Amino acid sequence: xxxxxxxxxxxxxxxxxxxxxxxxxxxxxxxxxxxxxxxxxxxxxxxxxxxxxxxxxxxxxxxxxxxxxxxxxxxxxxxxxxxxxxxxxxxxxxxxxxxxxxxxxxxxxxxxxxxxxxxxxxxxxxxxxxxxxxxxxxxxxxxxxxxxxxx
Numbered sequence: 001x002x003x004x005x006x007x008x009x010x011x012x013x014x015x016x017x018x019x020x021x022x023x024x025x026x027x028x029x030x031x032x033x034x035x036x037x038x039x040x041x042x043x044x045x046x047x048x049x050x051x052x053x054x055x056x057x058x059x060x061x062x063x064x065x066x067x068x069x070x071x072x073x074x075x076x077x078x079x080x081x082x083x084x085x086x087x088x089x090x091x092x093x094x095x096x097x098x099x100x101x102x103x104x105x106x107x108x109x110x111x112x113x114x115x116x117x118x119x120x121x122x123x124x125x126x127x128x129x130x131x132x133x134x135x136x137x138x139x140x141x142x143x144x145x146x147x148x149x150x151x
Contacts, residue, residue, distance in 0.1 A: 019147035
């Protein structure tokens with residue numbers, strides 16, 4: 001997810017799609033490669049044989065489940081270009097109101113649709129929305145906050 005304008009990568013909620021883990025193509029290439037190789041090598045059988053001497057291998061099924069779940073997170077394109085979540089109340093609301101994004105809405109600070117994102121991304125949502133409102137959708141990214149609390 002590297003080609004396109006800043007506007008293309010600015011989600012309706014104010015996040016930058018390029019910073020989102022589901023946009024990292026290389027990660028998902030590696031997940032697919034690892035899953036294929038693990039299957040080809042029958043690592044599940046190997047883990048079963050290793051378990052008596054190393055109990056951590058008893059968790060191999062969890063490892064496989066985790067890879068499978070991670071694979072489902074992949075995002076093919078920025079939300080503005082048809083990617084993102086299949087159903088997104090934030091995107092639907094902005095489009096229905098004729099907004100480029102939440103930064104154009106007078107109710108953005110109290111919006112209940114943004115609450116789950118605020119819980120996950122912290123102050124970044126409001127900081128980004130304020131930056132976009134102030135600088136415009138094409139020039140806000142130098143002021144963007146950390147996408148994830150740990151970054």
